[in-house]
Amino acid sequence: MTTNVPFLNTPYGGYLHNQVPPEDDELTHVGPGTPGGEWLRRFWHPVAVAEDLKNLPIAIRILDEELVLFRDGSGKIGLLELHCSHRGTSLEFGQIQKKGIRCCYHAWLYDIDGKILDTPGEPADSTLKDRLYHGAYPTLEYEGLVFAYMGPPDKRPVFPVYDSYHIKPDLPIAVETRYVQHSWPANWLQIRENALDISHFYFLHSMPGNGLGEGDAAVAADEMYSTLGSYDAAKHVEEYLDTPIGLACIDSRRVGDKVWVLITEYVPPTFNQIPEIEGDMKNRYAYNRAPWLRWWTVPIDDTNTMHIGYWYARAKDGEVQREAGFGLTAERPYEVRQQVPGDYDAQVSQRPIEVHALEHLANTDQGIIMLRNMVRRGIRAVQQNEDPEGVSFQDNGTISTYCHDRVLDAAPAPTPKEDQELLRTLGRQVMDEYVANLA
Amino acid sequence: VSTPTRTNVPFLNMPYGGYFHNDVPQEDTELTHVGPGTPGGEWFRRFWQPVIIADELKDLPVAIRILGEDLVVFRDGSGRIGLLELHCSHRGTSLEFAQIEEHGIRCCYHAWLYNVDGRILETPGEPTDSTLKDRLCHGAYPTKEYKGLLFAYMGPLEKQPPFPLFDTYDMPGYIEAPGVNYVWACNWLQVRENAMDPAHFLFLHAIEGNEGFTEDFQQIGEIDFMETPVGMVYIDTRRMGDLVWVRVTDYIAPNIHQGCDLGEDIAARDGNRPTVTRWAVPIDDTNTMQIGYWRAREEGKIPSAVGFGQMPDRPYEERQRVPGDADAQVAQRPIAVHALEHLATSDRGVITLRNMTKQSIKAVKENQSPLKGADHRENEPISTYSQERVFRIPPAATPEEDTLLLRNTGRGVVEASIKKSSER
Numbered sequence: 051m052t053t054n055v056p057f058l059n060t061p062y063g064g065y066l067h068n069q070v071p072p073e074d075d076e077l078t079h080v081g082p083g084t085p086g087g088e089w090l091r092r093f094w095h096p097v098a099v100a101e102d103l104k105n106l107p108i109a110i111r112i113l114d115e116e117l118v119l120f121r122d123g124s125g126k127i128g129l130l131e132l133h134c135s136h137r138g139t140s141l142e143f144g145q146i147q148k149k150g151i152r153c154c155y156h157a158w159l160y161d162i163d164g165k166i167l168d169t170p171g172e173p174a175d176s177t178l179k180d181r182l183y184h185g186a187y188p189t190l191e192y193e194g195l196v197f198a199y200m201g202p203p204d205k206r207p208v209f210p211v212y213d214s215y216h217i218k219p220d221l222p223i224a225v226e227t228r229y230v231q232h233s234w235p236a237n238w239l240q241i242r243e244n245a246l247d248i249s250h251f252y253f254l255h256s257m258p259g260n261g262l263g264e265g266d267a268a269v270a271a272d273e274m275y276s277t278l279g280s281y282d283a284a285k286h287v288e289e290y291l292d293t294p295i296g297l298a299c300i301d302s303r304r305v306g307d308k309v310w311v312l313i314t315e316y317v318p319p320t321f322n323q324i325p326e327i328e329g330d331m332k333n334r335y336a337y338n339r340a341p342w343l344r345w346w347t348v349p350i351d352d353t354n355t356m357h358i359g360y361w362y363a364r365a366k367d368g369e370v371q372r373e374a375g376f377g378l379t380a381e382r383p384y385e386v387r388q389q390v391p392g393d394y395d396a397q398v399s400q401r402p403i404e405v406h407a408l409e410h411l412a413n414t415d416q417g418i419i420m421l422r423n424m425v426r427r428g429i430r431a432v433q434q435n436e437d438p439e440g441v442s443f444q445d446n447g448t449i450s451t452y453c454h455d456r457v458l459d460a461a462p463a464p465t466p467k468e469d470q471e472l473l474r475t476l477g478r479q480v481m482d483e484y485v486a487n488l489a
Numbered sequence: 490v491s492t493p494t495r496t497n498v499p500f501l502n503m504p505y506g507g508y509f510h511n512d513v514p515q516e517d518t519e520l521t522h523v524g525p526g527t528p529g530g531e532w533f534r535r536f537w538q539p540v541i542i543a544d545e546l547k548d549l550p551v552a553i554r555i556l557g558e559d560l561v562v563f564r565d566g567s568g569r570i571g572l573l574e575l576h577c578s579h580r581g582t583s584l585e586f587a588q589i590e591e592h593g594i595r596c597c598y599h600a601w602l603y604n605v606d607g608r609i610l611e612t613p614g615e616p617t618d619s620t621l622k623d624r625l626c627h628g629a630y631p632t633k634e635y636k637g638l639l640f641a642y643m644g645p646l647e648k649q650p651p652f653p654l655f656d657t658y659d660m661p662g663y664i665e666a667p668g669v670n671y672v673w674a675c676n677w678l679q680v681r682e683n684a685m686d687p688a689h690f691l692f693l694h695a696i697e698g699n700e701g702f703t704e705d706f707q708q709i710g711e712i713d714f715m716e717t718p719v720g721m722v723y724i725d726t727r728r729m730g731d732l733v734w735v736r737v738t739d740y741i742a743p744n745i746h747q748g749c750d751l752g753e754d755i756a757a758r759d760g761n762r763p764t765v766t767r768w769a770v771p772i773d774d775t776n777t778m779q780i781g782y783w784r785a786r787e788e789g790k791i792p793s794a795v796g797f798g799q800m801p802d803r804p805y806e807e808r809q810r811v812p813g814d815a816d817a818q819v820a821q822r823p824i825a826v827h828a829l830e831h832l833a834t835s836d837r838g839v840i841t842l843r844n845m846t847k848q849s850i851k852a853v854k855e856n857q858s859p860l861k862g863a864d865h866r867e868n869e870p871i872s873t874y875s876q877e878r879v880f881r882i883p884p885a886a887t888p889e890e891d892t893l894l895l896r897n898t899g900r901g902v903v904e905a906s907i908k909k910s911s912e913r
Contacts, residue, residue: 065643396586399582
C-alpha cells in the first residue's frame with residue numbers, strides 16, 4: 051500500500067514535500083507472482099497483430115515475461131518462453147520449421163505447445179525429449195489479432211467475443227478498419243485510466259493545435275476553447291456507472307440546439323471502447339453504434355505498455371499507420387510536444403509508474419476511482435482464490451457492450467444549471483433505452 | 490537516513506595482489522549523498538544555489554533536477570519566475586508540458602493553474618463551489634534572479650539565509666556575465682575538491698596538448714592551505730627571479746570555487762581578483778552542474794566557451810591521450826570511493842575540505858546552522874580571499890630560507906585580507 055504524504059497547504063512549501071513515496075505495487079505491478087500480475091493472467095490478452103507473423107520469429111515481452119511468437123510452416127501460432135530450455139539461446143534466432151521452431155544453437159525442435167519434438171545432438175535412445183517440455187502459452191487468432199492466455203491452465207476462461215466486433219461503422223467519416231499498436235514507457239494502469247477520464251478531452255484536447263480537436267472533433271462539435279482552461283463547465287455533464295461487464299461513462303454535451311451523448315466503456319482487465327469523436331455534428335447520424343476505437347493496454351512490464359486493438363480510420367492514401375491519432379507517440383520534436391502536448395506526453399510524464407500517494411483526486415476523477423476499485427477487487431479476489439469479475443468458463447455467446455453515441459434535438463433550458471440537469475437526464479435516458487433494447 | 494559506511498580495504502602490499510583487493514566498498518554516503526532527508530542533502534538545502542541561466546527561460550517551461558528533486562522552472566507572462574515540483578499535484582503529469590500563463594502555469598492534462606509560489610489559482614474541472622484550491626498548495630521553492638543567474642533556496646523556510654552577495658560582484662575594473670554551464674556525470678564533492686588541489690596543475694595540465702595553461706604553472710610553487718571565515722583557500726607562492734607571485738584560490742561553503750585567470754604577464758597580475766565564481770551544483774548523487782559568473786578586465790574578453798578538457802565530448806582516444814579535468818574527475822568513479830584512496834601530501838587541501846564539510850553537515854544534523862557560508866547579513870557584501878599579489882623581494886640566502894620566505898609571504902597576504910574583512 052502507499053504512504054501518504056502531507057497535504058501541502060503553504061506557499062513555497064517544496065521542502066515539506068520533497069520525498070517521493072513508492073507506487074501502489076498491488077495495483078501496478080504485473081510480473082509473475084505479483085498480485086496484479088496474477089489477476090491479469092486470468093484473462094486473454096492481445097499480444098500481436100497477426101499479419102506481423104511472417105517468416106521470422108518475434109521476441110516479445112508480455113506481463114514482464116520474455117517470449118517468442120511465431121507462425122510455423124503449417125500455419126500454427128506458437129508462443130513460447132524466449133530462451134531455449136537447453137542452454138538459454140534466444141529463440142528469436144530459432145529457425146521456423148514446417149512444424150514448430152528449432153533453436154539455432156543445438157537444433158532442439160519445439161512444437162507450438164512446448165512439446166520437444168527433436169534433440170538431434172542426443173543419443174538416439176535419449177528419452178529427454180519425451181520427458182521435458184518447453185514453456186508455452188495457448189494462443190488464439192481472432193479478427194487479425196493474436197491473443198494469449200498466460201494464467202493457470204485450469205483457470206482458462208472462454209475467449210470473450212464482444213458484439214462490437216461485428217458492427218461496421220456507417221459514418222461517412224470513418225470507413226477503414228486498421229490496427230492500433232504502439233508502446234509507451236509507462237505503467238498500464240495510468241494509460242487505461244485515461245479512458246475513464248472524459249474531462250481531459252475538455253482540457254488537453256481542447257488546446258488549439260491538438261489534432262484531436264481539429265475541425266469540431268474532440269470537445270464538442272462547434273465548440274473549441276480558445277486556450278487551455280477556458281472550459282465552460284455548464285456545457286457538459288459526465289457520469290460514470292457500473293455495467294454488467296465493467297464501467298461506462300455517459301458524456302452529454304450541449305452543442306447549440308442539439309445534445310450529443312457519448313457512451314464510452316471499460317471492460318476488465320484492459321479493454322476500452324470509444325465512439326467516433328472526429329468530424330462535425332452535421333455529419334453525424336442520430337444513432338451510431340460502431341466504436342471508433344476498440345483497444346487494450348497490454349502490460350509489457352511494470353513500466354512499458356502496448357496499446358493494441360482496432361480503429362476505424364478515415365480513408366487516406368499511403369501506408370497503414372498504427373497510431374490512432376494526434377499526440378500518441380514521442381516522435382514530435384520536444385519543443386512542439388511542450389507547446390501542444392498529446393496523450394503520450396500527459397500520461398507518460400505522470401512518471402514511469404504514477405505515484406498515487408502524491409495525487410489529489412478530485413471531482414473529475416470519479417471514473418479513475420471506480421476503475422481502481424474494480425481492479426483492486428479483481429486482484430483481491432484472485433488473491434483469495436476466487437475468480438475475478440469478467441471471466442466466464444461457459445460459452446454464453448456474443449457479449450453485449452454499451453459503447454455508442456446519439457445526437458438528440460433538445461433546445462437549451464433557460465438557465466445553465468437547468469441545462470446541466472437536462473443534459474444529465476438525457477444522458478441517462480439514452481443509456482436506459484439502450485439497455486432496454488438489449489433486453 | 491543513511492550513515493557513513495566507510496569500509497576499510499587492506500593496504501595492499503604484495504605484487505599480483507589484485508584478488509585481495511577486489512571488493513569495491515561503498516562511497517561515503519554522509520559526504521556525498523544529496524537527496525531529500527540525507528545528511529549532506531539537508532546541509533545543502535541551507536544555502537542558495539544557482540539552478541539555471543536566467544535567459545534560458547523563454548516561452549516554454551524547463552524540466553530540471555536539483556539535489557535529486559525533479560522540478561520545473563519557468564517565467565510567467567508577468568515576468569515572475571516559478572520553481573515548482575515537476576509533477577502536477579492532481580494526477581502527476583509533468584509540468585514541462587504545461588502552458589505558461591500571464592500568472593503562473595497550467596497543467597496540460599486537466600488545466601489546474603499554479604502560481605509561482607505553489608498556490609493553486611484554478612481547478613476548472615471542479616465544481617464552482619470546490620474549496621480544494623484554497624486548501625491545497627503545490628510544492629514550490631523561493632527563487633532569486635541575480636545578474637543573469639537564477640538561484641533557489643530549497644531548505645526549510647524558517648532557516649532561509651539572506652541571499653549571499655560576494656565582494657567579487659560588481660568590482661570596479663571588471664565586467665562579468667553568467668558563464669557557460671556544463672554537466673558532468675559524477676558527484677559534486679570530487680568536482681569541488683579539485684579546486685583545492687593545486688598539485689594537479691603540475692601534472693594533469695602539464696601534459697603536452699593540455700591547452701590554456703601557461704608555462705608558469707609548470708613549476709612547483711610553495712603550496713599552503715588556510716581556513717577562512719567562509720571556507721578555505723589554497724595559496725600558491727612562486728619565486729620568479731626577484732619577484733614573488735602569490736596566487737590565492739577560494740573554496741566557499743558549500744560548493745563555490747573562486748580563482749584568478751591563467752594567462753597574463755606576472756607583473757600585471759598584482760591586485761587581480763577572481764575571474765570565475767563557480768558553483769558545483771548537485772543535480773543528484775552522480776551528476777553535477779557547474780554554473781556561475783565569469784569576469785574579465787575588458788569588454789569582449791569574457792570567454793564564450795568552456796576551457797580545454799572541461800567537456801567530456803572530445804573523441805575518446807583523444808581524451809585518453811590528453812585527458813582534461815572532466816576526464817580525470819569523472820573517472821574517479823560516479824562517486825569517488827574514499828575507502829579505496831591513499832591520500833598523500835598533495836591532498837592536504839582535499840582533507841581539509843572534507844573535514845570542514847563533514848563538520849558542517851554534522852552541525853546541521855544536530856539542528857545548528859552550517860558552520861561556514863550561511864552567517865552573512867542581508868545586503869552586506871561577503872569578504873572572499875581569492876586574489877593575486879606580486880611583490881619584489883630578492884631571494885633569501887639559502888633555498889631553505891627562501892622557501893620559508895615564500896610561505897610567509899603567501900600566508901601574510903591571506904592573513905591581511907582576513908584582518909581587513911574582520912575590521913569591516
